[in-house]
Amino acid sequence: MPHIVMDYSANMEERTDIGGLCDALRQAAAETGLLPLAGIRVRAFRADHVSIADGDPAHGYVDISVRLRGGRDLAARQAATRHIFTAAETFLAPAMRRYSIALSLEMRDIDPELSPKTGTIRDHMKKG
Numbered sequence: 001m002p003h004i005v006m007d008y009s010a011n012m013e014e015r016t017d018i019g020g021l022c023d024a025l026r027q028a029a030a031e032t033g034l035l036p037l038a039g040i041r042v043r044a045f046r047a048d049h050v051s052i053a054d055g056d057p058a059h060g061y062v063d064i065s066v067r068l069r070g071g072r073d074l075a076a077r078q079a080a081t082r083h084i085f086t087a088a089e090t091f092l093a094p095a096m097r098r099y100s101i102a103l104s105l106e107m108r109d110i111d112p113e114l115s116p117k118t119g120t121i122r123d124h125m126k127k128g
Contacts, residue, residue: 011057
């Protein structure tokens with residue numbers, strides 16, 4: 001049940017393909033082997049009102065939050081964090097060379113005792 005939630009400054013929509021970034025994050029999450037494919041959800045929310053650093057409206061940001069059920073060891077979470085962050089960094093590299101952009105990512109555990117889950121996605125996934 002890994003959730004990847006991205007929020008970003010509105011000016012990022014002119015600088016990169018946000019939907020493409022969502023796909024890149026989903027693929028990177030799957031590649032880690034730590035996050036079950038059927039549970040991966042990636043979504044993005046645009047922030048229309050921001051004030052960054054010195055207030056220059058040309059600054060932009062992408063902040064990524066990865067939430068996953070607890071129980072994975074630190075080394076595995078660190079490796080997954082690096083892999084997903086590298087995917088975001090690689091995807092955004094052309095925009096970051098041209099514009100003032102801050103990129104950040106945080107991974108945190110969800111307490112499985114306090115997070116019930118149910119769903120039918122696995123039942124409907126394409127086989128093979």
